[in-house]
Amino acid sequence: MSTGRPGRQSLVIVGAGPRGTGILERIAANTREKAGPLELDVHLVDPYPPGGGRIWRREQSPLLWMNSQAQDVTMFTDDTVQVDGPVLPGPALHEWAGIDGRVFADRRSQGGYLRWVYEKAVAGLPDGVVVHHHARRALRVGGPRHGRQQVWLEDRPRPLLADVVVLAQGHLDAELDDEQRALAAYAERHGLVHLPPDFTADSDLSALAPGQDVLVRGFGLAFVDLMVLLTEGRGGRYEGDRYVPSGREPVLHVGSRRGVPYHSKIGYDWDAAAGERPPLPRFLGPAQIDELLAKPGGFDFRADVWPLIDKELGYAHYHRLFTAHPGRTAMAWADFEEKYAAATPLGAELGALVASAVPDPADRLDLATLDHPLDGVRHTSYEELQDGLRAHITADLERRHDPAHSPDLAVFLGLLSVYGQVVRLGDIGDWWHGFFSFLASGPPGPRLRQLLALSRAGVVKFVGAGMRVSAEDGVFRATGATVPGHVVEARALVEARLPQPTLARTRDRLLRELYEDGAVSTPAGLLAVDPDDGRVLHRDGSAHPRRFALGPHTNARGAGAFTRPRTNSPSFRQNDATARAVLAFLRDLSCRATAA
Template sequence: MPAHVPSVVFIGGGPRTAGVLERIAANKAALFPGRLDIHVVEPYEPGSGRIWRYNQHPGLMLNSTAADVTMFTDASVACSGPAVDGPGLAEWAAGVTDGSITDVPEFPLALREQLRSLTRDAFPTRQLQSQYLEWFFRRAVANLGGTVTVHRTTATAVEPAAAAPTDRTYDAGTHLVRLANGRTLRADVVVTALGHTDSRPDAASAAWSGFAARHGGFHAAPSYTTDVDYSALAPGQDVIVAGMGLAFVDLLVLLMEGRGGRFEETPDGGLRYRASGREPRLWAGSRRGVPYHSKISAALRGEAPGELRFLTADAVGTLLERHSELDFGTQLWPLIAKEAGYEYYRELFTGSPDRVSTGWAEFSARFAELDWYSAACRELVASAVPEPGLHLDLEALDRPFAGATFGGLTDIQAAVARYIQRDLELRDSPDHPETLALFVALLKVYMELGRLVPADRLNPRSRHTVHGWWHGFFSFVDSGPPPRRLREMLALHRAGLLNFLGPGLQITADESTGEFVAGSAQAGFSVRAGALIEARLPATSVARSLNPVLAWLHTSGLGSEQQLLTADGIYSTGKLLVSDRHELLDGDGRAHGRLFGVGPGTSGWGAGAFARPNTNAAPFRENDALARNVLAVAAELASPGSGTASSASTCPTRQDSPAQPAAVGKA
C-alpha cells in the first residue's frame, strides 16, 4: 500500500483559514512531518475573502489603527505550538515601501500612495487591508511547501463517502465536498471557516420587504452594507435607518461621499459637508439611539496595565468548583465590571492625580476589598473622585438615554449631537486617557473570557447573554469607528442630511399610505418614509442560511444549530454548534472528530480573525489548537497499520488552481 497522504479541505478562504494554515505550518514538523494535501474552497480572493475583498468602495476603512492589526501569533499567545512573529499591518506597509518585503504584486497608484503615507496611528482602508491579508495567506501557503490548492468556487455539500464494492481502502470517516463548479473533493478532514454569511430574512424583515414591494417602496434587509444596491434611493428622499453601528457608518460613506459629496476641514478643527445634490436624507435610530463610541487617540499616562486581577483563573476555578453551571449576570459580570473599574481608576489616579483627592495605593487597597455594586464602593469613589462626571457607570455607558424623555424633534437632535460631541471630547483628545484604560480592560476580558470559562459550563440564559448583550456591549464600547466618522456624522447632521430618531426605535408599516413609520416613545415624534434600511449584518442562522454548505449541514444532520433551553422556552443562537475542540456536533450532540468549524458563525465564545499585537489574542489561540487537532488526525490516518488509505493517491482530486499570488482587485 502507498503511504497515506491525508487530505484537508477548508470551506472558506478568508483570514481565519489563513491563520489556521499558518499554525499548521508552524506545528507540522513536530506533529506530522509527512505530506498533507490541503484544499481551500473560496469564491473570492483567498486571504481576504468576501468581507475584506479589494473590490469595495475605496473610502471604507478599518475601525482599527494600523498598529493594532496583526495576523501573526507572537510570543504573547499562550498556545502549545511555536510562536512565529511577523509584521503587523503597519510594519508590512513600511516593509513594502522600503523594499524589504518584495513578495507582493504591483499595486495601483492609489494603494502605493496609501502605503507611503500610512502611519501606525492611521486607520487604513479595507482595500489596503485586503492586500496584507492576501500576502499573509500566500506566505502561509509557501511555508506549507506547495501542498495547497485553491478552488475559486463555492462548496455546496459535505457528504459521507460511500465505499465502492472493490475499494479495500475505504475509510468511514472520509467525506466528499461537492463544489458549485461540478467537482468533488475527497476529504479526510473538513474545516468550515465561513466568516459572516447571509441568511434569509426573519419574519419581520420579510414582511417589510413584502410591504415595500406592494407599495413601490424600498427596503434593505440586514446584509453586508457594501453588497446592497441603493441606486433606487432618489436624491432628497427620506430614508429611515434602523441601526447606528458599524454598518451604519459604512452606509454613510456609500450614500454621501459615494454619491459625490465631500468633507472639508473647517478652521475650528471640525468638518463641513459639501453635498453633491444626489444624497438622500437619512433618519437614524436604534435601541440606544446613538452611534458606537469612537476609537481612542489618547495615550496612557499612568501605570501600565497589568494582568487581570479579579476575573482570574483562580476566581473562575473557585466558581466552577462551587457551581455546576455559572450565571453570567450574577457571577461573572460583577468580576468583569470590577476589572474594568480597577483599570479605569488606576489610570485616573496615576495618570491624572490632579483629578482625585487621594493616592492610588490607598484607593486600590480599599477598592480590592469591595464588591463593584456595593454602596461602600460607590462611597469610596465619591469621596476620592470629586467630579461626578469621572465616575465610571457601566450601565449609563451601555444605555446613555435610559429613562430620559425628550420634547420632540428639535430636542432629540440637540441631545444626540451633544452626545456625539462629548464622546469625541472624551475619546479623541489627550485629556481623558482613562477611557483608553477602560478600552484595554474590556478587550482583555473579551479575549480571556473564553479561555477562563468553558462555554458548556454556562447556564442557557448566560449563553444567550454572551451571544447577545455582552458581545453587543463590548462592540459598542470597544469596536467603534475612527473618530473622524463621528465628526462626519455631525457635519452631515448640520447639512440636514442626517437626523436622529432617538433611543428605543420602533418601526411599523402603514398599509393605508404605503409608508414606513419610525419613532421613539422617549423622543416624542415620528417620521414617515417610503424607504427603510436595516443597517446591520444579518443575524447568524444556520437554519435560514443562504450559504449552501451551511444549509446542507443543517438539513443533512451533519451539523446543527445551537439550541438553548431557557425559562422562556427554547432559544436558538443561530450558530453552528461545535465542541470545545471545534468539532461539529449533530442534533444529538455527537461530535464528528474530522469535521470542524471555526469563526463568528460557530457556538464558541467568538473572536475576530486578526487582533492587536502582544495581547494573547483568542483567535490565535484557537487557530493553534485547531491546527494541532487537524495534524493529530492526519498523523493517526497516516500511521502504519491505521487501516486507512490515501484518498489523494486512490482518488486524486482535480485541481482548479495552485495557490499563487493574485492580481490586485481580482474578485
C-alpha cells in the same frame, strides 16, 4: 482540481478569508517542528480570493475604511500569545504597508495585506503540502465519522475527499426573520423600498433616490458604511468641517435602541497618555473562568459573569485614575485597591468606596450610562434633538481624544482582556458582544466628524433612542422615545446592521444541512464546538473526529480573525489549537495506515 491523489492525505478548509488564512499560517508554523514527511493536499473552498475573502476583497469602494488603526492589526503571533505551537512574529499592517500606524487604512489595503499573509503561509509549508483554491461555494459535507468526508461544491459533479474538514466561513447571510419578511412583503405591495440586514458593501443602494427621505434603523458600523456610500460615494465632499452635497444624496433619518452612534475610537495611544498599564486580568482571569465552567447547574451571565466583568473594568479604570491622575482622587491607591478587592461586585459597599475616593462623578465609571446615554433624556422638538445629539457626539469625540481621560483607554484594555477570557464560556448571548462593540469597536474619530458635518448639512437627521418602525397607510413610520409623539414618514427603510444567522436561518446550505444532520445549535443559534480544539459537537454529546469549525458562526467566536499586537488574542490561540489538532489527527491516521 484534484479530489485527492492516492496515498496523500487531504484537508478541506471552507472559507479562505482571514480565519482560513490564519489556520493555514498555524499549520505552516506547526509543521516546522514536526519530524517526518507530510504528504497533504489542502483544498481552500471560497468563491472569493484567498486572504481577504469576501469582506476584505479588493473589488469594493476605496472609500470604505478599516475600523482599526493600521498599527492595531496583525495576523502574526508574538510572545504574548499563549500557544503550544511556535510563535512566528511578522509585521502588523502599518509595517507591511509602510504607512503611519495611526492611519485607518482602506479595506482594499487590508485585503492586500491578507493576500500577502496567505502567500507567506503557503510558501512556509513543507514540500509535501500542496494548496489548491476552489473558487466555488461548498454546499454539503457528508461521510462516516471514521472515514473520509465528502465535500460537495457547486457546479462540480464529484465531491472533494477529505480526511479532515475545517469550516471557517466567517460572517454569513441569513434568511429574513418574521418581521423582515412582513416588511419586505409590505414594501412590495405598496411600491416602497426595503433593504434588509446585509453587508453594506454588497447592498444595492441604487433604489434610494436623491433627496428621498430614508428611515435607517441601526447606528453601528453598517450605518457608517451606508453613510459613506450615499454621500462621498455619490460625489459629495468635505471642506474642513463642512459637507458640500452633490445633490444626489438621500436624507437619512437614523435611529436605534440606544439612539447614538458607537463611542468613538480612542484617538491617542498609551505613550501619549503615559504611565503604567493596569495589570490584567485581575478579577476575571483563567481561574474565575474555570470556576464558572465547573459551577453545578451551569452559570448565569447576569448573576455570575457580569458582576466579574463590571469589577474587572472598574479595576482597570480606577488603577489608571489613581496612578496617572492622583490629583483627582481622595485616597492612596494601595488603600483603595485593598478595599476594592474585598468589596462585593456591584454592591453598595463598592459604590460607597468609589464615592468617597473619587470626588468628581465624571471620574467614576458608570457602565450603565455609557451603554445607554439617552436613557431618561427627553427633547421637546425634533430640532432640539438634532442639537442634543450633535452635542453628545462632540463631547464623546473630545473625551476620546483627550489623554486627560486616559482611564477610558484602560477600560478599553480591560474590555480586550475580558473578551479574551469569556470566549472560553461559549455562547453567552448577543448582549455582551453588542456591549463590547458599542464601547470598544466604534468608528474612527474622522467618521464621527463627518457625521456631524452631514447633520449640519441636513443630509443626516437623528430619530433618537428606542426607535420603532411601523408599516401603515402605505408608508413606513418611525418614532422614538427621545422626542415623544414625533413621527417620521418615509417610503424607504434600510436595516443598517449585519445579518444574525442562526443555524436554522443561515443561507449557508452546508451549515443548515449540518444542523439537520445532528450538529448542536446553541440557544443563540450558533454552531457548538469543543472549546479546546474547535471540533463540531453533536446532539449525542460527541465531538466529530474529522470536522472542525471556527469563527462568528460558532460559539468559539472571538473579537475578530486578526487582532491588536501583544494582546494574547483568543483568535490566535484558537487557530493554533485547531491546527495542532488537525495535524495530530492526520499524523495518527498516517501511522495507523502504515502499521496496517
